Amino acid sequence: MKTIKIETGNGTYEIRKPVGPIGAKHIALLSQVVVSGPEEEPTPEMVREVAPQLAQVFETWSREVLPQLIVSGPATYEEMPAEDQYAVFLALISDLKVGKNYFRVVE
Numbered sequence: 001m002k003t004i005k006i007e008t009g010n011g012t013y014e015i016r017k018p019v020g021p022i023g024a025k026h027i028a029l030l031s032q033v034v035v036s037g038p039e040e041e042p043t044p045e046m047v048r049e050v051a052p053q054l055a056q057v058f059e060t061w062s063r064e065v066l067p068q069l070i071v072s073g074p075a076t077y078e079e080m081p082a083e084d085q086y087a088v089f090l091a092l093i094s095d096l097k098v099g100k101n102y103f104r105v106v107e
Helices: 018-030 044-064 080-094
Strands: 003-008 011-017 070-072
Touching: 003 080, 011 080, 018 044, 044 080, 070 080
Parallel strands: none
Antiparallel strands: 003 011, 011 070
């Protein structure tokens, strides 16, 4: 099991890298709000465009994906502050590596 550590204002959480069915759900949700390619920084206009979707995706993601990713941290999922949930969500969006260099077709 591959994990990453994400530091929030309330402490450090160890989070599983999303794999298998939960990884597919994670990618499906995040792909609704990814606003730029891996080589470009999102502009304020791009962020404003997806802001309403971001809130909806975060709510679904925090309920359906996050509980299955938490390995350890200063709080259990049920007691995890909303700002920590959002910090983990944003960290995993920033860790998403999709683009031209993400795969290569080999014949």
